[in-house]
Amino acid sequence: MAMILSIPATFATxxxxxxxxxxxxxxxxxxxxxxxxxGAVHPRFHTQANALIVGSVLGYLLxxxxxxxxxxxxxxxxxxxxxxxxxxxxxxxxYLYLKREFSHLPRSxxxxxGKLGVYYAAVVWSMNWISIVCCQKNATFLLSxxxxxxxxxxxxxxxxxxxxxxxxxxxxxxxxFAHVAKSNQRxxxxxxxxxxxxxWALAFFAC
Numbered sequence: 521m522a523m524i525l526s527i528p529a530t531f532a533t534x535x536x537x538x539x540x541x542x543x544x545x546x547x548x549x550x551x552x553x554x555x556x557x558x559g560a561v562h563p564r565f566h567t568q569a570n571a572l573i574v575g576s577v578l579g580y581l582l583x584x585x586x587x588x589x590x591x592x593x594x595x596x597x598x599x600x601x602x603x604x605x606x607x608x609x610x611x612x613x614x615y616l617y618l619k620r621e622f623s624h625l626p627r628s629x630x631x632x633x634g635k636l637g638v639y640y641a642a643v644v645w646s647m648n649w650i651s652i653v654c655c656q657k658n659a660t661f662l663l664s665x666x667x668x669x670x671x672x673x674x675x676x677x678x679x680x681x682x683x684x685x686x687x688x689x690x691x692x693x694x695x696x697f698a699h700v701a702k703s704n705q706r707x708x709x710x711x712x713x714x715x716x717x718x719x720w721a722l723a724f725f726a727c
Contacts, residue, residue: 538572545571550688553681595662598652602666605649612642 546568549559562569586593615631615638631637656662 538575541575542568542571545575547688547690550690552684552686553677591658591661592665595656595658595665598656598662599665599669602649602652602662605645605652608645609642609649612638612645 545554546559548554549556549571558570558574559568560570561567582596586596616635619635633640653659653663
């Protein structure tokens with residue numbers, strides 16, 4: 521009965537998930553982390569049709585894997601939560617980095633809870649992450665699957681994506697001022713070190 525009642529909610533939220541993975545795949549393709557054709561926009565409907573198709577195909581393949589591997593079906597939720605919590609922790613680290621390095625840049629939104637809220641969120645996600653890794657019945661299977669996925673992703677990045685990766689147009693617009701500020705900061709630090717070093721040290725490094 522509970523599964524039947526959850527069907528309307530599933531259909532109500534599925535569009536949000538489809539939009540999310542289409543945007544993510546398209547963004548990765550525009551940054552050359554994935555083949556460029558995945559991020560192509562439909563000429564008539566202006567939608568990310570290829571990203572939608574690729575995501576759907578991967579979803580169906582995963583359904584077949586779950587059908588023939590009951591253990592994977594049982595642990596699939598925990599595997600997804602592992603990567604989800606990892607992404608949330610990365611967002612917390614990214615917020616703290618931008619807050620420290622680029623606090624002077626204008627922002628369209630300012631967190632009302634500031635760093636305290638980020639620290640609290642990081643603790644919550646860390647505890648959830650630890651519970652997924654250490655407190656589940658089949659943690660060995662989960663860690664083996666996660667290790668295989670991470671290994672494949674590292675091989676893919678080093679073998680294909682690393683040499684092709686670039687900034688998309690959206691990333692250039694968003695991160696342009698951050699990169700300029702970071703470059704200016706490095707120049708100021710370099711000049712400050714040159715002023716503090718004695719002349720003989722400068723001559724040594726120049727040689």
